[in-house]
């Protein structure tokens with residue numbers, strides 16, 4: 001059987017007609033496993049943002065450790081590294097993020113906020129002996145309200161109207177986040193958005209949610225769940241060490257990874273209510289953040305049996321929610337893509353390499369490994385599933401040692417992938433793991449894979465007929 005190079009999901013089959021029509025980009029074959037994000041674009045961006053003042057190798061080391069070692073979401077990694085290496089505010093005009101008021105942390109360097117001016121006034125201040133007019137007030141959206149100051153503009157703004165605060169920065173004063181518009185910022189009327197119910201206090205907009213219904217589109221929320229897998233790590237913010245906590249929070253509907261950006265005194269096994277937490281999605285997986293605006297209290301609510309198992313989902317559901325942890329998908333293994341079978345890895349960074357050269361570490365003595373990059377189709381859609389060595393050995397019955405012998409005998413590493421394809425394609429598999437989504441579509445990092453104990457031969461023939469019939 002041949003290894004095809006199709007991107008996922010496969011299309012053109014008759015049964016694909018009713019699927020969600022999403023045009024994923026074709027996943028590049030040399031793109032490494034999800035666990036190792038391709039950091040080069042981030043390195044290049046940061047190199048530019050730092051005006052070339054820091055060499056690429058230093059930046060790459062930082063990015064690698066933030067992203068691949070500490071699994072810090074890319075957005076935080078970018079700003080964290082800029083602060084650490086740049087020691088200056090990054091140039092405005094770089095990547096601006098759009099946030100709701102409740103999401104503001106008081107450390108944003110370049111943020112866009114759409115909000116109503118609940119209150120606005122002109123003030124005269126004395127700046128270094130010079131009298132100056134500034135505009136200050138209260139801005140509000142459906143998640144909260146916060147003070148703002150426009151430092152270098154004396155235009156007229158209308159109370160009750162909605163404006164876009166562009167290229168703003170935020171500061172924190174007495175535990176309250178403040179929006180600032182400096183020289184490079186702009187405040188423009190926004191007639192497209194209206195807020196009928198501006199939250200009076202930050203956070204009152206954060207509605208109570210079941211963990212299982214949080215998606216990557218959720219902004220902020222209040223959840224009650226049980227804390228587990230608690231750990232802390234130290235990060236570097238503006239040259240200062242800061243401790244953050246991470247773990248899992250679960251209720252009977254699901255589990256979510258969380259980060260606590262300050263010490264809430266969380267303990268393993270506690271049931272807590274986190275009011276006004278906010279959600280950041282990393283590659284489609286929603287993550288719960290407990291920040292300065294979050295209130296955490298112990299809860300004696302009976303939350304029932306906590307979901308700690310794996311939830312079975314269809315690909316369509318996964319695409320809709322964006323991704324998630326501990327998901328199980330059962331479908332047909334329709335394709336093994338290039339990069340499957342016997343592969344070489346750099347011993348230092350674990351990247352897969354095609355020759356004895358790593359793009360980062362130069363000439364290396366590669367280590368051999370087994371991996372499958374499978375396309376699993378459950379009839380509602382297809383996901384890419386990356387299966388590591390242990391599970392590959394389990395479902396193919398071919399060990400790494402045996403694979404090396406086969407490759408040696410045939411004089412071709414590809415022979416191993418061909419054999420594995422022959423053994424697996426069109427078989428029914430259940431894969432369990434974490435699913436992330438990027439521009440290339442949903443991809444699962446598989447923790448366990450099983451070939452269903454059904455009559456594989458009969459099933460395969462049936463599926464083969466179906467596939468043939470629909471071509």
Ligand SMILES: [Zn+2]
Nearest residue numbers: 346349358361
């Ligand atoms: Zn390397």
